[in-house]
Amino acid sequence: MSAILQTTGLGKRFGAFAANSDIDFSVEEGELRAVIGPNGAGKTTFFNLLSGYAQPTSGEIVFRGERITHLTGPRRVRRGIAKAFQTANVFPDESVLQNCRLAALARAQGGFALEVFRSSRRLGAVDDAAREALALVDLASAADTRAGDLSHGDKKRLDIAIAIATKPAILLLDEPVAGMSIEEVHKTDALIRQLAKRMTVLLIEHDMEMIMGISDRISVLHQGKILAEGTPAEIRANDRVQEAYLGGRAETIA
Amino acid sequence: MPGQILDGFIHGLVYVAIALGLTIVFGMLRLVNFSHGAFYAIGAYVGYAVTERFGLIAGLIAAPIAVALFAFIYDRALLRYFYEKDTTAQILLTFGVAIVVEETLRLIFGGTTRTYTIGAVLSGSLNLGFITYPTYRVGLAVGIIILILAVYFFIERTDYGLIVRAGVRDRTMVQLLGGNVAQASTVIFVLGASLAGFVGAAASPIYDVDPGTGFQFLVPSFVVIVIGGLGSFWGAVIGGLIVGELQSLTGLLFPPGADVVIYVAMALVLLIKPTGLFGQSEIIGR
């Protein structure tokens, strides 16, 4: 299997402050890679650079052999890099189903289409893709609920469903279980495992128990750079990683 | 030529005085006030009415007081409910109020243009060495400069001004620290309005008075604060002078372009650096 996503020397500076620097990163197709690190390490910035939410100040990003470093966000999504936001980002006034349909619509029609005479209701494929995504995250029963009325945990899962509905090759999940109850965490854990069977998944999380159980490999970020990379066992045994997490005790967020 | 430059300078100072209120209110309250021109207009009319009867000094005192009163009621009764609303609701409301004010002034004073009469002492010209220039304009310039300095002093040196400056940066923090932001907000709003009202009265001997005056000065005021930077004190000062001079000099060199040029400048600023010369890059509204 070859690297589906690769970065070389990737960096992001805000004036004098380097949120990310010199990141050489590579992930194989189908892998489930966790990106961890203490607060302030640059994880979300890294994801922002990958998704196109932010532009790097140095380095390159290659996706499936194509240099995407300066492509805008929408173009990356259409090429197959989808992300779920850190704070659940949905269309609050639309139904849960419509949220996913919009994503599927973008996938079907592209970034812009002056379809001023066609209704999207005629596009069965859009509907199917949306329902499929909802089924995967187990929100099918809430299809007609107004998205803004969902519980926090459900909103986060909807966010994931929206990302999935664009049929991505890579899914970026930024703290998908933050603020969830234990039950919801387990549900999301199972969901991510399901997703990992169909696509490459990059995951930022603080829940160490979950990370260790679910990941194929782990990348540790510290002060904007990659500190270590390896299998969960290797990372657990790594002294420098223990040190970076202050006193060797990895935190869990319940 | 020197006359034109001086004209532009005076013109600019008038813009500064109006724009200052507008920009500070924006910076402090995040409020876009399309009715700011109405303050100028009310000041102009009150100034005119009082001056006709009691002389210029009385007019210059009565005008800002009248405007302050109006602004206070306006703020307390209506506007403060819109502080937290989004920009567009604010634009629409203040725009609506501006129309109501303009039409009310028309109702009270009629639609004809009024001209001021100023006392003998102030009309006539001064010899400034390189040019003979109308005395009143010189007086106006001096008066506005003193006002600008006073506002600067207020903002930079007093405790109240501290709340203003901090409030521009972080409203919530100031409230948490115990600063009375609501009170300061009203004070700032009324102050900015009074400034515009005073200038309305003071500048009207030069510009005449008609109900459309409010909008006439409002739109260029926005040009000023866009160029200078929304929320910036020095932006209003420099921006005002730039706009004044730009209009005047273009009027000299290429008369048909005199009015267009400031909007071209405004468009360029919005497209290249929307936060203006001095504005910080921030997010406005919600």
Place this chain on the structure above:
Amino acid sequence: MKALRFYALVVAGLVLFPFVIHPIGGYPALATQILIVSIATMGLNLLVGYAGLLSYGQAMFYGVGAYMALLTISKFFPDHPNFWLALTLAIGFVTLMALLIGSLVVRLYGIYFALLTLAFAQMFFFIVFKWRDLTQGDDGISGVSIPPLPLGLTSLDLTTAFPPLDLGIFGNLSDVKYWYAFVAIVALGVLAFVRTLTQSQFGEVLGAIRENEGRSTFVGFEPARYKLAAFTIAGALTGLSGALRAMFDTSISPDALTVETSGNFVIYAVVGGVKTLLGPFAGTTIILFLQNVVSAKTDNWRLFEGIIFVLVIVFLPGGILGTFKRKRSRALLSETIRTTPPHDATQPTAGGAAL
């Protein structure tokens, strides 16, 4: 509402309109004017209510459309004045204008967007005002002889009146000119277009962008292009409106390009209800009625206009028609209009880079 029922209602309304207003002081020429201006209001409605962009410069499209129409007849092709040519040139030119200006303007948000549209509108105002050789400046253009409307082999003089038929308190059929019928058909067509648009894929995405531009971007849509399309369509409709108005009035003056005119469109749209299809008609009717009928009684009709506007904003943010629609959330106005850009990713988030 089902399409058939909707259109039946609208057609009935259009047919009855010039007569129904007669007892309350209205007259068919006013009805014609109202319909023409409603077309422009529909354009702004699309922009504000569906795309979430408050433009304070629609007057530039209105005025340029108007001038182009009259100039085509009186100056560009004086020997072969043609109704359709005037209309087409006007709309074509304004559409191009909207496309160019739009491509610059849609990058901005909220107050910046509004101010930039205002700036451009002012530029056009002063250009029209000062370019006396072309536009006759302050004097405006008047008394243009409008050619008849070519229809296949015949042509129709739109100033012809319908045959007389006494309708009692509703006036006489002969008060209505062919102009009204023509404009009613055009307005109906525009309404149908806008309705189809808002219910189409395009309208759906536009609404999504308005609701959450950040999310829309990251499912793969290109918001700027959608906004540009909306802006251009709105501009074109406004230009059409201006052209029709100028040809109906046979005159035009630079007043058509003032800030006041731009502001008027905003008032009509807001009073009627920015997220409704028929709101533009309602708002335009109310205000223009005020302007033309109340102004006969008092000079201060605009004061009433201002007060109504303020009252609507404070108490009925959905506009008159919007209040009847089932509102899903409060403050409809603030829901529909985006004032901040999606989080600017080139700056660190407040409180340091969030990780």
